[in-house]
Amino acid sequence: MILPVVAYGDPVLRKVAKEIDANYPDLDKLIANMKQTMYNASGVGIAAPQIGKSIRLFVIDATPFAEDEDLTQQERDQLKDFNKVFINPKVIKEEGDEWAFSEGCLSIPDIREDVFRQENVTFEYQDEKFETHQQTLTGIAARVFQHEYDHLEGVLFTDKLSSLKKRILKKKLEKISQGKINTEYRMRFPNLKKK
Structure with missing residues (x-):
């Protein structure tokens, strides 16, 4: 089932998400719905807070970048x-030079900005069977992971921009929270004025 994507301004996007265990209700269905929602919106990742659930879970399918x-x-x-599911991920270390790349976010449509991130990330996570893995990613793969991980910490890519950039984007972000934007996918807007 395709779920609405939570828009910028919703408090759920600012919460530090909670860990889950194997008893989380209908987890397989939730993961399938998140993947369907991500593909429907042409995203490469989506975190549970973006569909209104403050839990430590995200899915990534960055395979389209392999053609670059x-x-x-x-x-x-x-x-x-x-193409993976990450449950309860924990960053162990980020290292390497910071580099800029134009990022966007399904919760913040029509805004793309250069964000600086370190090039390598090592982390631990659980898969759908709650087996623990450790992995190191570099480059684009690291960046996609870092972006989704930030969602679990209540951080958005716009938080990483300069104060000047944030001021320039302020009105645009307010419009997104009010639903004054057209998207190809369903969204839930926190400050939508009912007519």
Whole structure:
């Protein structure tokens, strides 16, 4: 089932999400719905807070990036199978040079900005069977993971912009929260004025 994506301004996007265990109700169905919602919105990742659930869960399918000719062969190889579910992830370390890349977010449609992030991330997470894994990602794969992980910490990519950029985007962000935007996918707007 395709779920509405929660828009910028909703308090759920600012909460630190809670860990879950194997007894979480209908988890398989939730994961399937999140994937369907992500694909419907042409996203490469979606976190549970973006569908209104403050739990430590996100899904990523960054395989479309594997076709990018500008990436190194190592990066393309890492991305070609990067379709995973992450439950209760914990970042162990981020390292390497910070680099800029234009990011967007399903909760903040029509805004893309360069965000600086470190190039490598090592983390631990659980899969759908609640088996624990440790992994290190680099480049685009690391960035997609870091973006979704931030959602679990109540952080949005716009928080990482300069104060000048934030001021420039303020009106646009207010309009998004009020539903004054057209998207190809269903959204839930926190400040939508009822007519």
